[in-house]
Amino acid sequence: GAGVSQSPSNKVTEKGKDVELRCDPISGHTALYWYRQSLGQGLEFLIYFQGNSAPDKSGLPSDRFSAERTGGSVSTLTIQRTQQEDSAVYLCASSAGTTRQYFGPGTRLTVT
């Protein structure tokens, strides 16, 4: 596709369950970012991948959150033992360099 895609678009899960969110970046983009957006808040940085370098995980809010990027392309964000405060929109972005980021449509996660 021409843009960043994310799946699922919506996810409703019960508290305590694990969830996986997927991001397909723009082909050729070496940088990939995950953000969390809560209602009325700015984007909260979660994790950054750049090529084959070790990811910057400094934004992950707890050890229940993890992410991987396979083959320098697709990325999966995993949240274990979900809590209600994890409810938010999770956005993925990719870029060819370190400036302009292209965003996907996001995954809206609701934890009941």
Add this chain to the structure above:
Amino acid sequence: EDQVTQSPEALRLQEGESSSLNCSYTVSGLRGLFWYRQDPGKGPEFLFTLYSAGEEKEKERLKATLTKKESFLHITAPKPEDSATYLCAVQAPMDSNYQLIWGAGTKLIIKP
């Protein structure tokens, strides 16, 4: 602490009524300031990047300006399709050249 503050939180205008959105920042060593537009249910869409005080960028009815402390997004004769949330972000520390610090956004509503 590096911070980005956007005002107002929400702005309602009549079609054709020009106005400005503000993004004030306190960062050390600004590398760039970004404006994005976000429609409901979608990811942010890039509008402008500004790098130095005095710089201006224009696109259709939008014009972004930058000073050493703030940026303005001027909207001239807006149309209902300009309704969206406008996000501002800054790129600051030299050793973290990929991280953006985001404001909470201004929700703009243009009434026909």
